[in-house]
Amino acid sequence: MRVRGIVSYDGAPFHGFAANSGVTTVAGSLDAALTRALKVPVSVTCAGRTDRGVHAVGQVISFDAPDGADLDRVRLSVNRQCRPSVVIASLERAQDGFDARFSAIGRTYRYRVLNRRDADPFTSSLSWHVPGPLDVDAMDAAAAHLVGLHDFTSFCRLPTVRPDGTTPTLMRRITLASWRWLDPGLSGIGLLEFEVSASAFCHQMVRTMVGTLVDVGNGRLAVDSIPTILSARDRRASGEPAPPCGLTFWSVAYPPDALAPPFDETVAGG
Numbered sequence: 001m002r003v004r005g006i007v008s009y010d011g012a013p014f015h016g017f018a019a020n021s022g023v024t025t026v027a028g029s030l031d032a033a034l035t036r037a038l039k040v041p042v043s044v045t046c047a048g049r050t051d052r053g054v055h056a057v058g059q060v061i062s063f064d065a066p067d068g069a070d071l072d073r074v075r076l077s078v079n080r081q082c083r084p085s086v087v088i089a090s091l092e093r094a095q096d097g098f099d100a101r102f103s104a105i106g107r108t109y110r111y112r113v114l115n116r117r118d119a120d121p122f123t124s125s126l127s128w129h130v131p132g133p134l135d136v137d138a139m140d141a142a143a144a145h146l147v148g149l150h151d152f153t154s155f156c157r158l159p160t161v162r163p164d165g166t167t168p169t170l171m172r173r174i175t176l177a178s179w180r181w182l183d184p185g186l187s188g189i190g191l192l193e194f195e196v197s198a199s200a201f202c203h204q205m206v207r208t209m210v211g212t213l214v215d216v217g218n219g220r221l222a223v224d225s226i227p228t229i230l231s232a233r234d235r236r237a238s239g240e241p242a243p244p245c246g247l248t249f250w251s252v253a254y255p256p257d258a259l260a261p262p263f264d265e266t267v268a269g270g
Contacts, residue, residue: 001262003065005075005133008047009214011055011244012125013158026050028209029082030061034046037077038065040190047100047108048201048254053244055126058251062100095262106175106199106253109206112182112246113192113214120189127191128246136179136192142216143177145196145226146209150174155209155235156202172205174198179213195250204241 007030015023019031027044034042047060065074071091078088097103112127115119119129152170159168176197184190194210212229215221221239229237 001065001067001070002098003063003069003071003091003094004098004100005061005063005091006089007059007061008057008089009055009059009085010084010125011050011053013085014052016050016052016054017046017056017059018211019043026056026059026086029086030078033078033081034063034065034072034074036081037074038069040066044197047104048249050247050249050252051204051244054247054249056249060100060104060226060250060252062094062098092155095258095260098258100252103254103258104200104252105255106197107201108176108195108197108250108252109201110246110248110250111194111196111206111210111242113194113210113242114189115192116147116190123189123191125245128243130214130218132218134192134214135219136181136217138223139194139213139217140179142213142221142223143179143209145224145230146177146196147174151228151233152202152205152230154229154235154237155205155212156223156235157204158235159203170202172198172200172202177209207241207244207247208235210246211243214242215239 013024014026017026019025019027027046030044031042034044042063044061044063050056075088075091114123114127114129115134117131149171152172156170161167166265174196176195179192179194182191182193194213196206196209212221218224242265
């Protein structure tokens with residue numbers, strides 16, 4: 001049966017999500033733990049691969065498991081094996097054709113910045129410390145220029161050329177890009193958060209957008225520079241990528257039919 005799960009993880013101990021021989025990755029850890037729990041080889045697919053050091057709250061995975069597997073027992077077993085860095089929040093049976101990556105129609109990331117003079121030991125692993133003052137209104141106005149369908153070559157690491165000699169497109173549709181201050185809550189520490197949603201993202205796209213928008217906030221770039229950077233289609237036109245520690249893969253959107261319960265012949269037969 002096809003299984004869908006929601007996973008959160010601290011990306012700091014891992015060399016990214018994708019399985020990679022010789023280094024510790026999120027997928028490698030999940031594959032090993034699920035294989036032990038189910039006693040069959042398991043290889044997970046994710047909604048969006050994250051780079052080294054990038055975190056996740058709502059990463060979605062899919063994989064095949066033996067019919068009748070006790071998914072709650074499997075989830076608890078994996079969490080015991082992978083804690084505290086990786087936690088499966090839920091596992092449920094999915095439709096046979098469900099694929100965490102290819103069934104998705106949207107993905108959301110959030111990036112957090114600590115913008116004050118002094119660093120903070122309690123948020124350093126989950127945010128980027130920027131000590132100089134930032135003009136958040138200017139950053140938000142600049143971010144609005146990213147919304148829509150654009151060629152994001154200036155904001156991405158160039159993809160590998162395919163065997164047939166073609167290069168994957170870097171056209172992406174951004175549906176939301178905005179900055180806001182988070183409520184400091186009980187911690188008393190206010191963080192600045194960038195939220196961005198798109199159908200899909202290119203390699204290092206979000207981190208490069210954040211680095212460039214911070215350059216707007218500190219006055220290195222003008223608010224209206226984003227359209228010029230986009231039209232340049234040149235990675236050298238944008239800012240340096242923000243560090244991975246502040247980036248979190250937040251959520252995934254699917255069409256309603258992709259999340260419908262699998263067809264149950266015994267119930268349908270009445």
